[in-house]
Amino acid sequence: MxxxxxxxxxxxxxxxxxxxxxxxxxxxxxxxxxxxxxxxxxxxxxxxxxxxxxxxxxxxxxxxxxxxxxxxxxxxxxxxxxxxxxxxxLYGDVVSRQRATLRRQGWSAGRPSLLAGLSVPFGRYFEIVFGLQVGSGWHRLTQVRRVMHGLHLPDRPSGLELTLENLAGLTLEPVDDLPWSVLSRPGDQTVGMALVDHDRHLPNAGKGRGTLLAVPSTDLLAVCPVDRREDMQARADSFARWVAKSHDEAQDPCSPGVYWLVGELLAELPVTLDHSPAVALPKALRTSAWRRFLNR
Known part of the structure; x- marks a missing residue:
């Protein structure tokens, strides 16, 4: 037929x-x-x-x-x-309240809707989801509502630009008694977006042997330095457990993963918390590899 x-x-x-x-x-x-x-x-x-x-x-x-x-x-x-x-x-100028948040890849697909939402991939592991700040909350934007607000017009600033400008005042703060630092603004779902413009917000993160980082919640980005002063494996394992706990306790979780940023490469490291070692470090980050590198 x-x-x-x-x-x-x-x-x-x-x-x-x-x-x-x-x-x-x-x-x-x-x-x-x-x-x-x-x-x-x-x-x-x-x-x-x-x-x-x-x-x-x-x-x-x-x-x-x-x-x-x-x-x-x-x-x-x-x-x-x-x-x-x-x-x-009712909350004022809509154009200036455009924002973007970082989510784990596939987040949008897990929220089926009759109307297409605004999101774009960011690398292999994340996606950028666009929305509007509404009071202390946040509304995800759809393609239809974007047009209703006139946000599609060429003279309008993008939510990505506005978000990154809004993060300009954030600085890395050390975590008490732990060898890593965080960018944090409680309740602000845009903080994880600092990863998108890491050259500006995390200027040293990709240099040398790079940095371990995580975005356990949308309002928190953690950076763990890679160096030869301590056992990198023990530090990575401790960092992974802290990330998992932060993700579990987050009001708006993002990703429980641990990532390695080196240059422009972002790679997710395998993590198995109930095994030791918990993090499968790449060869370049193992202590023995550091020694070989230094003895060349």
Whole structure:
């Protein structure tokens, strides 16, 4: 039996049927294809053009009989986004409150949503997730709400730039009685982003034999120096246990991993806390390797 070719116009017909019910002030432009939104809540009046390519692609991957439910759910999600966007405006200028947070790779995929969120990969182990600061909290941004706020326009600063500028005042602080230091601002989900611009925020971390580091929570980045003054294996094992405990106790955990930053290379080291040694150090970081290196 030959499958019926996908026709995106049928999806747009479903949108046209449901718009008067769910978004009576909206207009469909099939040529875009876009939906032109107009809304007014309290003293706020706004408008935006939201693309339908994401919805059409979602339907393309589904059986035809699921399309009506998919379109209905998607439009209801857009209605919810209007409410969220309205609330976000109550906290002041939205553009200046853009922020980004560092998450372990796959974090976004573990939070399925009808509307695509804003995130980009950062290396092999992390992803950057974009959002808005709302009071003391943080809202993850979706592509739809980004357009509603006009944050997609070319004259707007990026959340990445604003986040890194906001971290400029942070400095590494030593941890009591331990041979490592931390960047920390309790409750600030953007602190881990210092890793993204480590040349500025951790200027010596990648030099020489590099540095062990960890981002156990979004508001904490720990840096453990690599040197020959102590047994590096014992230090790495102790660091890994401290990282695991910090991750377990974090209000907003990021990664329990221990990473080695050397030059521009970031590598996750294997960690098994119930074995000794707990951290599988690369050859270049073992004490014996240090001695061979020094005796050349």
């Amino acid at each position: 030959t499958e019926t070719p996908f026709d995106g116009r049928q999806v747009l017909d479903l949108v046209a049927d449901l718009l008067p019910v769910l978004l009576p002030d909206a207009e469909l432009d099939p040529a875009g294809p876009i939906v032109k939104l107009h809304w007014s809540r309290g003293g706020l009046t706004s408008s935006a053009e939201v693309g339908l390519a994401e919805l059409v692609d979602r339907c393309r991957e589904q059986p035809h009989h699921l399309w009506p439910r998919t379109v209905d759910d998607w439009l209801r999600a857009v209605v919810d986004e209007i409410g969220i966007a309205t609330d976000e405006h």
